[in-house]
Amino acid sequence: MLTELEGAILIEIGCRDRHTAFKVRQAFRESPSSDWQGSAGSVYPAIRRLIERGFLETAATTDGRGTQHLTLSTAGREALLAWSTNVETTVSIGMDPFRLRAGLWDTMNRDEQLSHADALLVAAKQTISDLRHYKQDQDKFETVQIELAIELQQLRVRWIKNWQSRIGAGL
Amino acid sequence: MLTELEGAILIEIGCRDRHTAFKVRQAFRESPSSDWQGSAGSVYPAIRRLIERGFLETAATTDGRGTQHLTLSTAGREALLAWSTNVETTVSIGMDPFRLRAGLWDTMNRDEQLSHADALLVAAKQTISDLRHYKQDQDKFETVQIELAIELQQLRVRWIKNWQSRIGAGL
């Protein structure tokens, strides 16, 4: 069994040509989906665990920095496939800061609600535009993720507009 | 600043009449959004922190179990409002097991894709039906969350159907 971070690391190494821990960290830091900060304290220990479990193979390069060139073993590929096709985990709801807060907004007064709805709309639309721009020069793995992130934001935009009309109707 | 768990705890105590740590844990365990397991090891320390920071007030009841009746202080209410209206956090993408895996499914062969898409559809639809059923006897706070969770699952269902037709078209 792989954790979400371990799965993400195997994707970077096995599918997206990030063959060093450093490049994996870089990919995480550059990704707009804020799943992981790509901190050294999480990535290096996770990669060590994956090596110990035989999912990653290392080919030490000859450079003086001790760069480790990482590749997926057969067991690593199998583990990644099993992880990515686990139906139960895939359809689980997950953590969503928007959903967690949405129930509270009805406790504000009408003016606060209207201005908050407005601020949320602006921010969500900005995020969509940022994601569309970022999507341009990404590989297919990242592209699929970005498209899904955009659809999530669009869902939020629709929800906010619907909420606005409910507020407007005085419900 | 509150963490996601601390915000969720203040909602339970301040808005949903879960006035003991035990009832908060119970609410988390019963909630179908698997954000938190409601483990004692997270809830009790978090509540202790919230008391220390002056966000929660305790009224010890006279029973022999040492039940602590918890309520939000004024500072607690303010902190909860600030937490719930933080726009940046609210529109952040968050962690989604579906999105994280979706990019990988294109590396499988056609037959594997079709059977996996099918399994995902069944599971997602089941989740929607479970959520609808659970929604019946919930308060407005939980209802809003459940509705958003349902809309997320419906988005996934549409995405899967779209993916199926792309597979079918041999792209």
Next chain:
DNA sequence: TTACTCATGTAACAAGTTACATGATTTA
């Protein structure tokens, strides 16, 4: 009186964060 529920909490562990520390290689 036995079993279930209500209620609190700790201990060992897992896995993330930031900040720190080091050094090689490349580019201006």
Next chain:
DNA sequence: TAAATCATGTAACTTGTTACATGAGTAA
């Protein structure tokens, strides 16, 4: 040669998990 980038890692801390431990109140 100075600065930026590539590359590795550790240390202290935070916060979550499961499992364990305890005991009071209630209903069969």
